[in-house]
Amino acid sequence: MTADIMMESMYDYFACPSCHHDLAQERSESGHSEDEHLSCLNCRVRYAVQDGIPDFLADPEKEHAEEGIAVDVNNAIALFRREIDPESRSSGRLFDQEVKRTGASFLDIGCGIGRHLLVLRSNGLQNMLGFDVMPELVRIARNDYDLANVFVANATRIPIRNASIDFCLLYNVIEHCKDPGKVLEEIRRVLKKDGTLYMDVPNARSMGDRIFRWGGITIYGKTSHIQTFTLKKFRKLLQNAGFEIEELKTARGIFIDYPQLERFGWLRKIVTFLFGNEVSGWEFKLRKTH
Numbered sequence: 001m002t003a004d005i006m007m008e009s010m011y012d013y014f015a016c017p018s019c020h021h022d023l024a025q026e027r028s029e030s031g032h033s034e035d036e037h038l039s040c041l042n043c044r045v046r047y048a049v050q051d052g053i054p055d056f057l058a059d060p061e062k063e064h065a066e067e068g069i070a071v072d073v074n075n076a077i078a079l080f081r082r083e084i085d086p087e088s089r090s091s092g093r094l095f096d097q098e099v100k101r102t103g104a105s106f107l108d109i110g111c112g113i114g115r116h117l118l119v120l121r122s123n124g125l126q127n128m129l130g131f132d133v134m135p136e137l138v139r140i141a142r143n144d145y146d147l148a149n150v151f152v153a154n155a156t157r158i159p160i161r162n163a164s165i166d167f168c169l170l171y172n173v174i175e176h177c178k179d180p181g182k183v184l185e186e187i188r189r190v191l192k193k194d195g196t197l198y199m200d201v202p203n204a205r206s207m208g209d210r211i212f213r214w215g216g217i218t219i220y221g222k223t224s225h226i227q228t229f230t231l232k233k234f235r236k237l238l239q240n241a242g243f244e245i246e247e248l249k250t251a252r253g254i255f256i257d258y259p260q261l262e263r264f265g266w267l268r269k270i271v272t273f274l275f276g277n278e279v280s281g282w283e284f285k286l287r288k289t290h
């Protein structure tokens with residue numbers, strides 16, 4: 001095994017999410033895992049490590065995670081588990097084209113229970129990290145799918161060193177974020193000079209996204225898609241955030257992602273028949289502009 005593909009620890013990448021300075025790993029005398037934490041050498045803020053999972057969320061971010069990201073955690077988990085195939089070597093996404101770069105570092109932002117990290121691992125990649133704002137999902141990624149380099153953090157305050165990541169993944173995330181511009185700014189910071197961001201965005205004008213938002217409001221009284229984008233609006237956001245489009249893929253088809261609607265399979269068929277060829281969203285390969 002060469003140094004290139006040696007398993008790297010997420011601790012080698014960590015920096016304080018507030019001031020970006022180095023963190024020290026500390027463990028109290030008693031040696032229990034609940035007494036482990038990371039401490040910023042500059043601003044002195046401490047971050048707890050529980051059962052091997054570092055948690056970088058500030059208290060207001062925890063509240064946002066609960067109220068805004070998923071309308072129903074158990075519902076989301078059931079949905080995510082159905083999508084997982086731990087053996088799959090393909091995600092069907094644009095980032096699959098990079099899975100031969102064995103020495104490269106990947107950061108999956110909003111990794112959930114680990115679906116993209118599992119695809120990377122199935123391709124033999126070792127140098128990958130993932131985080132999510134929802135601790136429940138990160139625990140499943142670590143405990144059920146044995147993904148080591150996962151942690152809890154917010155995409156507007158990424159606890160990673162400047163210019164240390166080759167590839168960032170941001171799938172099914174930006175539409176859930178309060179401040180999408182800040183998220184892109186943070187990604188720009190952690191990416192290396194020639195780093196790449198792969199991401200997707202739903203088309204707010206699509207029938208699928210409208211049904212998704214309408215369904216969320218109908219079933220839960222709120223939707224988890226708090227941002228809506230048209231291609232024009234999103235291009236503007238990218239430009240302001242300092243990214244240029246290297247590749248753009250139009251996603252077609254419709255989705256209705258509510259397990260409760262499964263018994264209405266005929267409805268899905270009718271809607272797909274009527275609107276199946278509409279643009280449901282876009283996928284991007286993005287590069288930092290210099």
Ligand SMILES: [Zn+2]
Pocket residue numbers: 016017018019020021040041042043044045
């Ligand atoms: Zn700090």
